[in-house]
Amino acid sequence: MQGSIVNQGVELMLFGMGTVLVFLTVLVLAITLMSWVLKRYFPVLETAPEANHSKGAAAAPATTFAAGDATLVAVISAALHQHRSKHSDR
Amino acid sequence: MQGSIVNQGVELMLFGMGTVLVFLTVLVLAITLMSWVLKRYFPVLETAPEANHSKGAAAAPATTFAAGDATLVAVISAALHQHRSKHSDR
């Protein structure tokens, strides 16, 4: 009886650890295959959906901002802060 | 038996479509009556609650904005964008 539960434990370990290993190995293969298929057969499409996800580049206007206007930037951000601190009381 | 289910279907169509028409006709009448009663008997009150709902006219400051300051506007909105793009990473 005492041997029996230890046996059950050993079996559980062997089959459990085996399944985990087999399952994750198959998953490694499946991922590798998926990535390879996507890269090999649908290479062009990849960039398009990426772009869809980037949601309007906010960088563009920022780059038109003249360098050296550091003072103005400071003033404006101070105004923003002041404005926010006023309105955050609500 | 086969005729019977067709009969049931025809009846369902007649009564169903009839009810939809009658109900929506009554609803048209009720809406028209409601609008008329409100307009006729409670005309003054109407504007007040409207104003309550508009929550501080944001238009006023904008109209005091001197035309021709297009450059400044551009600079400020660029600052805003920059500010946002910095903070949206959080």
Add this chain to the structure above:
Amino acid sequence: MQGSIVNQGVELMLFGMGTVLVFLTVLVLAITLMSWVLKRYFPVLETAPEANHSKGAAAAPATTFAAGDATLVAVISAALHQHRSKHSDR
């Protein structure tokens, strides 16, 4: 029978009001004791957690804002308003 429900009511009042008073009196004592113990035995720790909770003083930038720039403030806040009224339609 009629007397009985009145008696029950009187009892409920006496025991209920009594419990409320006793409970809240004990609570007053417990609070006073707690505050005293904290003040007496753990005095230094108190300020630290307070500071953790104040979450970044927004006042500092605002105070660096030069007085007399009232016009600029007006322009900037108008820009902010305009910007918001444009974007709040979404």
Add this chain to the structure above:
Amino acid sequence: MDNLLSLWNDSGLAQMDVGQGIMICIGLLLLFLAIRKGFEPLLLVPIGFGGILANIPGAGLAYSAVENAIHGGDPALLLELGKVLGVAVGEQSKALLSAYGLGGAEAKMLATQLANDAGFSNGMLYSFYSVSIASGVAPLVIFMGVGAMTDFGPLLANPKTLFLGAAAQFGIFATVLGAVYLTSIGVMDFSIADAAAIGIIGGADGPTAIYVSSILAPDLLGAIAVAAYSYMALVPMIQPPIMRLLTTEAERKIEMVQLRPVGTREKIIFPLVLLLLVAFLLPSAAPLLGMFCFGNLLKECGVVDRLSDAAQGSLINIVTIFLGLSVGSKLVAAKFLDINTLGILGLGIIAFAIGTASGILIAKLMNKLGTTPVNPLIGSAGVSAVPMAARVSNKVGLEANPHNFLLMHAMGPNVAGVIGSAVAAGVMISLVGG
């Protein structure tokens, strides 16, 4: 032609009775008060709307499957229902309904099986009520959210204000006395459990009132909840005359000492202290005050802001919708249009008035006995009705002395009143409910 008749018989106009018409008007009135007059709209909009839904003739939204079967079943079904409920053949649906209401768990289960097999199901509002109120969950979850929105700082800075919160609960128990007196002289017909549930209106705390009524007097829940929320909205009208009557101009002008700042650790430890006192002294208040302390701890501990935001945001909002509709389901004509409802409304306002007066009188006493000045106007805030009563104290105080800002001082008794009425609720459940 049969279909036309069937449609007409199913229509509301054919099945409407006067009581339902009146209740629909009451529902519309509640909506008007909530939307136009700002009477506690977060609760009274759903309650009023639920009241209208509950009284739609023929829809049976507020009834259980068995009740719907009794109203709409054929004679054969009624006969079978009579058998399992132990009602003699030939008796009317009223006898079936009352037998179902009083029946044991097994009879109810058998009757439900019969009703389901005959195609009847629980009405929408009945389902909402079962899940949210009969289970006790919704008021407790709302109490947790209230805890997460409550700042005990002013109370901790001046713990003596707890006595004001205790005093104001006298309104609760005085009302219990009133209710049993009305019963003893034969005007009303309340049990002691009913009287306790009615008294809790004086606690001026919505979820506590709903929680207590759901346990002690489910039939009166609709009237009690409507009275509690209506009078809470009317606090700015009920309290000031009483406050002016019981205080002198000089008392109203008393300026109170600035409250000391309260540390984070005190605020974190307080809900645990309160919880332990509840655990040791009054376990029957544990569900209510336990959830209240839990919500407050979530807020104050500073490390679970996600949960605190959920408790006082999405969760409380969602639960409020269903709680309100469920309370509305108790506004069915058969139960609400009753002389007892008038008694509840009358006793409720007396409870508020007595609570207000008790708070003020004890504040006057504290002012006489103690050394630090206490403005008696903050005593009225002890009824709770957070934060309305505290604002009323502040407003009446400002009228007497424009430099007298009582708001923070009144918040102490205000939140003490929440604890006080939860304690009172626990006592009543312990003494009457068992």
Add this chain to the structure above:
Amino acid sequence: MDNLLSLWNDSGLAQMDVGQGIMICIGLLLLFLAIRKGFEPLLLVPIGFGGILANIPGAGLAYSAVENAIHGGDPALLLELGKVLGVAVGEQSKALLSAYGLGGAEAKMLATQLANDAGFSNGMLYSFYSVSIASGVAPLVIFMGVGAMTDFGPLLANPKTLFLGAAAQFGIFATVLGAVYLTSIGVMDFSIADAAAIGIIGGADGPTAIYVSSILAPDLLGAIAVAAYSYMALVPMIQPPIMRLLTTEAERKIEMVQLRPVGTREKIIFPLVLLLLVAFLLPSAAPLLGMFCFGNLLKECGVVDRLSDAAQGSLINIVTIFLGLSVGSKLVAAKFLDINTLGILGLGIIAFAIGTASGILIAKLMNKLGTTPVNPLIGSAGVSAVPMAARVSNKVGLEANPHNFLLMHAMGPNVAGVIGSAVAAGVMISLVGG
């Protein structure tokens, strides 16, 4: 070795049958359409995923405890189940399943007790389905959220557009006729309740379709929901050809009169007017339209923004997740892979087409009879499919006349269509469901 066998026997590959494989592919197809083609992704992503989960061989996620016991129990258990379900010894599991489906409430309870005692429990999706759809709650809550997102301004400004919303419901009833005709000639096998549930696809309104099917034809719910949402996504393809066919270039160019502004009070009172009409005329539509009006009142009354935000935000999102997965649970191979599903898909698209045509034709009639010009293109928006159908009207209008902005004009019939199909749902539940 026993364990290895047990693991293999438990694995999906060993238990998979062809139907499940096909259904998993259909689930993947729905996900592809939703994600890649933008087919109503909010519903079709959860439905498609739920469909895959429901068909995982051996997991039994979509089955009740009793069904799982019948699939996986040993002979002794099946014998006992047979006894309580009244099935003779030796018969197959199919007989047990059918007896369980048809059994009374008591037999079901006894069978469930046996299954639970033997260690079987309800599958995850089955639990989701019971709580969200079988109870009727989820579609109603979503309808409340839709109400809180709907602006009745355009409808109130031009109430006559309600007739267009009524006309488009002809698609529903024509489809009912089609379904009973197919049954009468022996091609399909639909009951009148099935036919009514299929017809409601023509209402172009997801929650209404799910609500009606859950009452009238739970077995067809999966196919009906998939058809309804798919065709709603296909509206920009289904409607334009019909619109161009039935209108002349001149009609499509008609510019409509600017809508009058609608006051706040009108918007607040409208949901109450609608509710009262439902209460008096068609109580069987009270759950659907009641919750819809409630949501709209929360939005318009302006004093309960917390609740309105919850109704159209966290609450509807949470419920949508479980509703979608639950609908997916009805995509089990045994029920979906059936000739009837093809019939449903075919009839569904006919319903959309007839609804579109009816709306346009009545709009043409109104244009002929009335004095104010009506562009017939707004008639097609009467099928609902909010706001897609209104956008389609606008787009086809702009093609004919670049200065012709029909969007706001089409929103009137668009929301009228929602009311219209809810009324139709009420009629069908009243006539067929009782």
Add this chain to the structure above:
Amino acid sequence: MDNLLSLWNDSGLAQMDVGQGIMICIGLLLLFLAIRKGFEPLLLVPIGFGGILANIPGAGLAYSAVENAIHGGDPALLLELGKVLGVAVGEQSKALLSAYGLGGAEAKMLATQLANDAGFSNGMLYSFYSVSIASGVAPLVIFMGVGAMTDFGPLLANPKTLFLGAAAQFGIFATVLGAVYLTSIGVMDFSIADAAAIGIIGGADGPTAIYVSSILAPDLLGAIAVAAYSYMALVPMIQPPIMRLLTTEAERKIEMVQLRPVGTREKIIFPLVLLLLVAFLLPSAAPLLGMFCFGNLLKECGVVDRLSDAAQGSLINIVTIFLGLSVGSKLVAAKFLDINTLGILGLGIIAFAIGTASGILIAKLMNKLGTTPVNPLIGSAGVSAVPMAARVSNKVGLEANPHNFLLMHAMGPNVAGVIGSAVAAGVMISLVGG
């Protein structure tokens, strides 16, 4: 006087026993660790608070109606309960409780009917537990939310790290062995199902541990959940010594190759690939991994942001509150204060240690066998404890080489560990639970 006695008898002090006092202190300790020391506060604050509530003497918040009736019922009721539960007259409440625990579904239902009729009802925490954990829903919903917060990018960029996630699960199974060994030598008394549930602590994944325990060993759930979350919080203390012991300075300095960018489509397809593998190979893991994949698909597919936000925002927060309180309900003295709890705590930390060591050793092996350099420190992240274990890898790596940023590299094994322990959970439920 009777009332005074009744109030005193109802009070906590009169009913308190030593065990409850100890458990309340343990609850306060958990709160202290969570709030002051930052131990997984999102779970341990509700668990600790729930633990205190569960041990309030006389409140019975964690007990079912029947258990409350057995504790508080009069002899006549106990006699009747004894009859339906098959316990001989005159035996003690302990026999009744054990008979109720072991009873079949029918006996339980009859006993519940008796208790309800006698006025006893389910405690608040018992209700929360039934709805959230016994139904299996809460851990699954939280797993969905975790899926919606997980980025599989690093794993997809370097799929071999899955082996590290697999290796670390050895901690689970080694602990199972330890538990059965302790039982075989008579020190503890665990069944094989208990041992499996204890082992899952080594999975370092809260919802998985709760889900498995609720199925395999509900009585041990409290101790297992507390151990799992406590050790997850202690990962920064448990892991570094083991990591330093098993690696050389040179190994810790290894810099890894920059990960390739992973496309949106790979991220969308990955949860579906994982789901299909689960469906085909291990259906018993379908609930856990299915919901996990569903959450991840919601996040990655980019078209249902509303649902993704709900899954990782309001929904997971709400469910966490109730899950935590429900776990706390299992911290009742009678079940927690047991030698087995010490065994669980001891075995749990061994599980973490062995899992950490296995991950590192396999990483060293991969470094030896492969061509691309692998820093063995990322192996320890395979136990999951997301994202703490990955941060620990990064920190220990930075100590050895200030230019060595391992965080993203460690995220691969980290999320692999989540999948690995869910697979292990599926195997154990399949082999032991059936």
